[in-house]
Amino acid sequence: MVRRPPSSLQHRSGSSSRWFAGFSPGRAPAGGGVEPSSGGTVCASGLPGSMWCHRLTHLFSSTRCLLNRGSGHQISWQPRYRKSLLAVSRWHHMAPASLNCAWQLHGDHLELRYAETLMRFDYVWLRDHCRSASCYNTKTNQRSLDTASVDLCIKPKTVRVDETTLFLTWPDGHVTRYGLEWLVKNSYEGQKQQVMHPRILWNAEIYQQAQVPSVDCQNFLETKEGLKEFLQNFLLYGIAFVENVPPTKEDTEILAERISLIRETIYGRMWYFTSDFSRGDTAYTKLALDRHTDTTYFQEPCGIQVFHCLKHEGTGGRTLLVDGFYAAEQVLQRAPEEFELLTKVPLKHEYIENVVGCHNHMIGVGPVLNIYPWNNELYLIRYNNYDRAVINTVPYDVVHRWYAAHRTLTTELRRPENELWVKLKPGKALFVDNWRILHGRESFTGYRQLCGCYLTRDDMLNTARFLGLQA
Numbered sequence: 001m002v003r004r005p006p007s008s009l010q011h012r013s014g015s016s017s018r019w020f021a022g023f024s025p026g027r028a029p030a031g032g033g034v035e036p037s038s039g040g041t042v043c044a045s046g047l048p049g050s051m052w053c054h055r056l057t058h059l060f061s062s063t064r065c066l067l068n069r070g071s072g073h074q075i076s077w078q079p080r081y082r083k084s085l086l087a088v089s090r091w092h093h094m095a096p097a098s099l100n101c102a103w104q105l106h107g108d109h110l111e112l113r114y115a116e117t118l119m120r121f122d123y124v125w126l127r128d129h130c131r132s133a134s135c136y137n138t139k140t141n142q143r144s145l146d147t148a149s150v151d152l153c154i155k156p157k158t159v160r161v162d163e164t165t166l167f168l169t170w171p172d173g174h175v176t177r178y179g180l181e182w183l184v185k186n187s188y189e190g191q192k193q194q195v196m197h198p199r200i201l202w203n204a205e206i207y208q209q210a211q212v213p214s215v216d217c218q219n220f221l222e223t224k225e226g227l228k229e230f231l232q233n234f235l236l237y238g239i240a241f242v243e244n245v246p247p248t249k250e251d252t253e254i255l256a257e258r259i260s261l262i263r264e265t266i267y268g269r270m271w272y273f274t275s276d277f278s279r280g281d282t283a284y285t286k287l288a289l290d291r292h293t294d295t296t297y298f299q300e301p302c303g304i305q306v307f308h309c310l311k312h313e314g315t316g317g318r319t320l321l322v323d324g325f326y327a328a329e330q331v332l333q334r335a336p337e338e339f340e341l342l343t344k345v346p347l348k349h350e351y352i353e354n355v356v357g358c359h360n361h362m363i364g365v366g367p368v369l370n371i372y373p374w375n376n377e378l379y380l381i382r383y384n385n386y387d388r389a390v391i392n393t394v395p396y397d398v399v400h401r402w403y404a405a406h407r408t409l410t411t412e413l414r415r416p417e418n419e420l421w422v423k424l425k426p427g428k429a430l431f432v433d434n435w436r437i438l439h440g441r442e443s444f445t446g447y448r449q450l451c452g453c454y455l456t457r458d459d460m461l462n463t464a465r466f467l468g469l470q471a
Contacts, residue, residue: 092161101161101180110159112166114180119187123154126168129186130176192375198470199436200236201326203418207237214241214428221258228467230431231259235464235471238433239321245308247426249451252308255429259463260455263302265295266353266360272451286445291322291413291438292384295454296349297362301382303457305432305439307450309424314446319430321420322438324381327412328369331405338405342369345402349382350389363389368409380435383413413438424450 092103101114110126112119127150128143130136135145156168166178184190202210212233219226220242234240245255253270256262262269295301307319332339344367351362370380391399412418421442424430432439435457464471 092159103159103161103166105156105159110156112180112183115184117184117187117189117193119183119189121183121187123156124150124152126156126176126178127154127170129178130174131178132174132176134174135176188374194375195377196372196375197235197377197379199238199325201329202237202323202420203326203415204420205417207323207420210237212237212240214243217242217244217246217255221255224467227258227463228469231460231464231467231469231471234431234433234460235469238323238325238436240431242429242431243427245427245429247308247310249310252306252429252451253453255308256306256453256455259431260304260457260459263454263456265298265302265454266358266362267454270451270453272449274447274449286443286448288443289320289440290385291320291440292386293324293382293438294384294434295364296366296382296384297351297364297387299364299366301364301380302434302454304455304460305434306429306452306455307424307432308426308429308452309448309450310426311449312425312444312446314444314448316442317424317444317448318442319422319424320438320440320442321422321432322413322418322440323436324383324413324438325378325436327409327415327418328378328381330412331409335405335408338401338408339369341398341401341405342409343367343371345398346393347382347391348389348393349384349387351387365393368406381438383409383438 101112103113104111109123110121112121128145128147130145131138135143137144154170157171158167158169160167161180164180166180166183168176168178170176200206200210213229215226215230215233220230230240230242242255245251249270249272253262293301294305328339328342331342346365346367349364351360353360364382366380366382368382369378370382371378391402394402422430434454461471
């Protein structure tokens with residue numbers, strides 16, 4: 001698990017933060033593993049009878065403690081786990097000296113205890129993920145095995161475990177080897193305890209106290225260290241700044257391409273606008289804009305947005321930034337049932353434009369909050385009251401509950417303490433995670449000229465991983 005640093009880290013453990021960290025199904029009693037015999041019971045402890053009885057008594061005591069443990073989650077695995085523990089004599093242990101790994105064969109899966117994690121693996125999964133030379137190409141990191149050729153009723157002929165590795169021999173004689181650490185990392189149970197993207201959630205005070213540094217343009221463009229520092233800030237906070245950028249559209253484009261590919265949209269490759277209402281969008285006016293995320297009317301909203309103010313001769317026009325994930329966490333803590341509803345109700349967002357030769361009708365569908373189903377980690381907020389279309393995707397008895405949940409989230413998003421106000425100026429470029437951070441602006445006077453673009457999210461994450469960051 002990623003722990004919360006002194007400031008504010010998103011992923012908390014505990015039942016009150018199901019969104020950020022999946023539930024761990026408790027700790028199985030300690031054990032080890034040896035090669036199985038065919039049928040019958042296997043006892044590999046090598047302990048005298050009295051000592052074994054003492055261990056068995058301790059085992060049942062641990063089981064009762066586990067099954068009686070309170071939790072805010074549905075523990076659907078209890079009956080099977082109780083049954084396997086009652087049949088404890090059929091568990092296979094590695095060695096009495098270590099007793100840190102044990103396994104048991106079932107009709108359709110292998111149950112493995114290792115590193116204090118109880119894991120279950122379907123037999124077809126174990127055959128499909130074989131990393132032998134004939135099944136997996138290590139040069140291309142691609143599967144060679146034809147998954148459709150695997151017998152859906154396959155079972156291993158023999159199983160053996162040593163200190164580090166699980167060995168399975170299949171009916172055709174093929175041998176599959178898995179590192180135990182690899183299994184922990186790649187099991188469903190292991191993934192439930194991990195986060196995909198470590199983040200630091202913030203309100204205005206938290207962000208200001210963190211004193212996140214901007215990165216100099218030359219350092220950003222010419223060194224890996226500068227690029228890595230920028231991306232680390234961006235991944236953790238959802239926003240990042242680059243200073244001393246030449247105030248031109250061309251230089252802003254060079255800056256943007258340093259971390260990703262520019263995503264061309266109906267607004268073009270690089271957008272460049274003033275308050276001339278040249279497009280059918282409120283952004284092309286001098287009016288204030290409430291907090292929102294962009295392109296909610298795309299099936300996949302744009303991942304990153306770049307802003308660079310090239311000129312402003314007037315007053316006002318500050319940029320508003322709000323961490324949508326921080327607000328969503330407050331909803332989760334205070335009204336978890338409303339948080340859940342916002343992850344399940346699909347909404348349409350729509351953009352209709354008929355202005356000076358621009359004719360567009362875009363529709364995107366998705367819930368306000370989007371989570372990974374295996375660990376309930378939030379990865380996308382789709383919030384734009386301007387572009388939300390008619391709600392016609394849910395029955396009437398859900399609609400009112402959705403409005404109440406939406407109101408709760410909106411209240412959190414509009415709390416003054418959650419608002420970070422920034423005055424953009426020539427030479428200071430702002431990168432915004434459009435899947436997390438809501439942006440807006442106050443009204444302004446005078447002539448104001450901005451440029452920017454959207455970037456593909458996948459390519460930014462690819463750059464970050466190449467530099468050794470978790471992304």
